[in-house]
Amino acid sequence: MSSFSAELRAGAADVWEAQHSHPFVRGIGDGTLALDRFRHYVRQDYVYLVDYGRLLALACARAPELETMRRFAELTQAILVTEMDLHRSFAADWGVPAADLESERATPTTRAYGDFLLRTAALGDFAELVAALLPCMWGYAEVGERLAAAGPPEPDPARPYARWIATYADPEFQALAAWCRELMDRLGAACDDAGRARLRAVFAESSRHELAFWDAAWRLEPAARDQRSLG
Numbered sequence: 001m002s003s004f005s006a007e008l009r010a011g012a013a014d015v016w017e018a019q020h021s022h023p024f025v026r027g028i029g030d031g032t033l034a035l036d037r038f039r040h041y042v043r044q045d046y047v048y049l050v051d052y053g054r055l056l057a058l059a060c061a062r063a064p065e066l067e068t069m070r071r072f073a074e075l076t077q078a079i080l081v082t083e084m085d086l087h088r089s090f091a092a093d094w095g096v097p098a099a100d101l102e103s104e105r106a107t108p109t110t111r112a113y114g115d116f117l118l119r120t121a122a123l124g125d126f127a128e129l130v131a132a133l134l135p136c137m138w139g140y141a142e143v144g145e146r147l148a149a150a151g152p153p154e155p156d157p158a159r160p161y162a163r164w165i166a167t168y169a170d171p172e173f174q175a176l177a178a179w180c181r182e183l184m185d186r187l188g189a190a191c192d193d194a195g196r197a198r199l200r201a202v203f204a205e206s207s208r209h210e211l212a213f214w215d216a217a218w219r220l221e222p223a224a225r226d227q228r229s230l231g
C-alpha cells in the first residue's frame with residue numbers, strides 16, 4: 001500500500017512534472033539560466049522564506065507532541081539560518097547587503113503563496129498546515145536530487161547554480177523533507193475520508209503555488225506597488 005504522502009504526490013503529479021520541465025528549473029540544471037532571472041528569484045525567495053519561517057514557527061506552536069515541536073523548532077532554524085544563508089551569500093557575491101534583501105517588496109505571486117500558507121496556518125487544522133508546508137520541502141528536495149543525479153553544471157562564479165543544487169541535494173535537506181513526509185503520513189492515517197480530501201486539496205494548491213513561483217521568476221514579475229517589505 002502506498003503512503004499517504006505518495007498519494008498526495010500522485011494527485012498533483014502533473015503540476016510536479018511541470019515544475020521539473022519548467023525552463024527556469026531546466027536552466028539551473030544545465031547552467032543556461034540567465035543571471036537576471038536567478039537574481040530576481042533569490043530576492044523573491046528571501047521574502048518567501050520569511051513567511052515560510054513564520055509558518056514553521058506556527059507549526060511548532062501548534063504541534064500536538066513535544067517531539068514534533070522540537071523538530072519544527074529545528075526546521076525553523078534550518079530555514080531561517082542555513083537556507084537563508086545561501087541567499088545572503090549569493091547576494092554578498094553580487095555586492096547586495098542582507099538589508100536590501102529584507103527591504104525587497106513581494107511580487108503578487110510571492111504574496112499569494114505566503115498569504116495562502118499563513119491563512120492555512122491560521123484557519124486550518126494542524127494536518128492542513130503540514131499539507132501546506134510539504135510541497136516546499138519535498139519539491140526542492142526532489143528538484144535538487146534530480147538535478148544532482150543528472151550531473152550539475154560546472155562550478156561557475158557568474159552562474160552559481162551548482163551551489164544551489166548542492167544545497168537542496170544535501171542529505172541533511174533530504175532528511176528534513178523525509179521527516180515532513182513521514183509526519184504527513186501519520187497525520188493522514190489519523191484522518192477520516194473528508195479530512196484526507198481536504199489535505200489533498202491543500203497539497204494541490206500549495207503545489208500550484210510552487211509552480212507559479214518558478215514561472216514568476218522566469219517572467220521577472222514586478223513587485224506589487226503597495227507591498228511592505230517583511231510582512
Ligand SMILES: Cc1ncc(CN)c(N)n1
Pocket residue numbers: 045048049083135136137140210213
Ligand atoms: C518557493 C520556494 N519553495 C521551496 C523552497 C525550499 N525551502 C524555497 N526556498 N522556495
